[in-house]
Amino acid sequence: MKITGVKGMNDILPAAVGRWHEMERLAREVFHLYGYREVRTPAVEHAALFARGVGEATDIVNKEMYVFEDKGEELLALRPEGTAGTVRAFIEHGCHVEGLQKWFYIGPMFRRERPQKGRYRQFHQIGCEAFGAGQPAVDVEQIALLADLFARLGVTTDLKLNSVGDATCRPAYLASLKGYLQGHAGALCADCRDRIERNPLRVLDCKVESCQPVLQGAPRLLDALCPGCKDHLDAVTSGLDALGVTYRLDPRLVRGLDYYTRTAYEFASDALGSQSAVAGGGRYDGLVETLGGQPTPGIGFALGQERLALILEAVGRAPPEQGPAVFFLSADEQGAREALKRASELRKLGIACDLDPRGGKMKTQFKQAERVGARYAVVLGGNEAASGEAKLKNLETREETPVRLDDLAARLRG
RNA sequence: GUGAGUAUAGCUCAAUCGGUAGAGCACUGGACUGUGGAUCCGGGGGUUAAGGGUUCGAGCCCCUUUACUCACCCCA
Numbered sequence: 001m002k003i004t005g006v007k008g009m010n011d012i013l014p015a016a017v018g019r020w021h022e023m024e025r026l027a028r029e030v031f032h033l034y035g036y037r038e039v040r041t042p043a044v045e046h047a048a049l050f051a052r053g054v055g056e057a058t059d060i061v062n063k064e065m066y067v068f069e070d071k072g073e074e075l076l077a078l079r080p081e082g083t084a085g086t087v088r089a090f091i092e093h094g095c096h097v098e099g100l101q102k103w104f105y106i107g108p109m110f111r112r113e114r115p116q117k118g119r120y121r122q123f124h125q126i127g128c129e130a131f132g133a134g135q136p137a138v139d140v141e142q143i144a145l146l147a148d149l150f151a152r153l154g155v156t157t158d159l160k161l162n163s164v165g166d167a168t169c170r171p172a173y174l175a176s177l178k179g180y181l182q183g184h185a186g187a188l189c190a191d192c193r194d195r196i197e198r199n200p201l202r203v204l205d206c207k208v209e210s211c212q213p214v215l216q217g218a219p220r221l222l223d224a225l226c227p228g229c230k231d232h233l234d235a236v237t238s239g240l241d242a243l244g245v246t247y248r249l250d251p252r253l254v255r256g257l258d259y260y261t262r263t264a265y266e267f268a269s270d271a272l273g274s275q276s277a278v279a280g281g282g283r284y285d286g287l288v289e290t291l292g293g294q295p296t297p298g299i300g301f302a303l304g305q306e307r308l309a310l311i312l313e314a315v316g317r318a319p320p321e322q323g324p325a326v327f328f329l330s331a332d333e334q335g336a337r338e339a340l341k342r343a344s345e346l347r348k349l350g351i352a353c354d355l356d357p358r359g360g361k362m363k364t365q366f367k368q369a370e371r372v373g374a375r376y377a378v379v380l381g382g383n384e385a386a387s388g389e390a391k392l393k394n395l396e397t398r399e400e401t402p403v404r405l406d407d408l409a410a411r412l413r414g
Numbered sequence: 415g416u417g418a419g420u421a422u423a424g425c426u427c428a429a430u431c432g433g434u435a436g437a438g439c440a441c442u443g444g445a446c447u448g449u450g451g452a453u454c455c456g457g458g459g460g461u462u463a464a465g466g467g468u469u470c471g472a473g474c475c476c477c478u479u480u481a482c483u484c485a486c487c488c489c490a
Binding site for chain 2 (some may be wrong): 004007058059060063064081109111113114115116117118119123124125126127191194199202255256257266273274275277278279280301302303304305306307308329331332335361362363364365366367368369370377379381383391393395398400
């Protein structure tokens with residue numbers, strides 16, 4: 001039986017890893033510009049954390065989470081998302097006493113779903129959380145941060161924005177929505193009839209043609225917002241306007257996790273196929289308290305790295321791999337020894353170089369030099385070892401110029 | 415979990431009516447004894463996803479299984 005990779009868990013080979021470095025480098029840079037600091041938390045948490053934080057009834061927890069018993073002692077889970085663990089760490093280390101905390105993380109998440117384009121069982125997210133400020137200015141700053149990151153990546157996205165209300169207005173709205181949907185259940189598709197009880201907000205997002213007339217007449221959450229939520233939303237939109245961030249208010253935008261309150265947003269790209277969301281986020285003012293911490297407002301987003309990689313691929317953004325400055329070719333035994341010695345010297349000086357330990361034909365060695373992306377090549381043999389003189393060949397222009405081996409470092413730096 | 419599609423060399427794909435499995439790329443050897451990308455000649459590579467059936471004969475037809483892909487549900 002051949003051993004293969006696990007379904008939905010992918011290898012990222014060296015040829016593709018440049019894109020990942022690029023997005024992570026830019027993300028760290030942008031987070032730094034906006035005052036976010038990196039946090040690293042484990043990929044494994046107690047299963048109960050997600051049940052309580054994300055929501056027992058959500059698909060993510062009740063059908064997609066990898067749960068296992070650790071030697072019969074406790075129930076653990078591979079994290080299906082990043083917020084719950086980050087909040088757990090925030091509470092556990094008493095970070096609420098330190099005022100506003102802006103954190104970001106980069107790492108793998110796990111959900112046991114059927115894989116498809118842009119959806120995998122191990123996937124990677126770049127996410128952030130801002131704890132301790134309920135002001136709409138935080139929402140604005142965070143959305144602008146994401147827009148900034150996409151701009152730097154050269155990626156165009158559509159931003160959808162909505163408010164999902166809070167504890168004062170959402171329950172009443174949900175009740176009236178449920179009532180309305182139950183009254184029109186006969187005109188809805190089978191999926192929607194199921195969703196009425198389980199996840200009524202999702203019904204609003206149904207794409208089935210026959211459901212549309214009912215949805216047109218449904219009560220709108222935006223109309224049912226309490227004054228606090230309404231003011232918050234107005235402040236967010238005017239803040240985005242002031243910063244020149246373009247968005248579209250989408251009353252049908254729903255977030256799948258239970259903990260969201262007020263602001264919900266999503267960045268989508270048409271380069272992605274069916275799973276078009278590349279990043280999604282929102283406010284969760286009750287979550288810290290739900291997980292046992294002091295009441296602390298929070299807001300965060302998660303960005304799917306695989307999805308971003310797909311977009312970068314589609315728009316043809318592939319940063320070139322950084323090859324070594326010089327590649328040593330050996331013409332004979334003496335040259336091979338000289339190559340090893342010179343490479344060692346350059347590496348100690350911080351200059352990347354490489355050589356072909358297999359020796360052999362010039363043609364093969366030149367191909368290897370080309371393959372690793374070296375900028376220059378130097379052929380070494382007995383003559384060069386003895387005289388200390390060689391030719392420095394520019395692999396792009398194929399021009400050769402004489403060089404003293406002792407001057408190599410200076411030449412490559414210049 | 416549901417539905418559809420696909421499965422032939424490392425990669426991308428051919429193979430007529432069912433008649434002994436081929437090309438390009440890649441790798442590798444040579445033409446070229448110390449200078450690559452062009453050209454030419456050669457070489458290695460395959461249980462045609464697996465198992466069963468029909469047939470004189472199956473890559474091709476039928477059945478089962480598996481894997482992958484896309485979509486639904488849901489989400490990054």
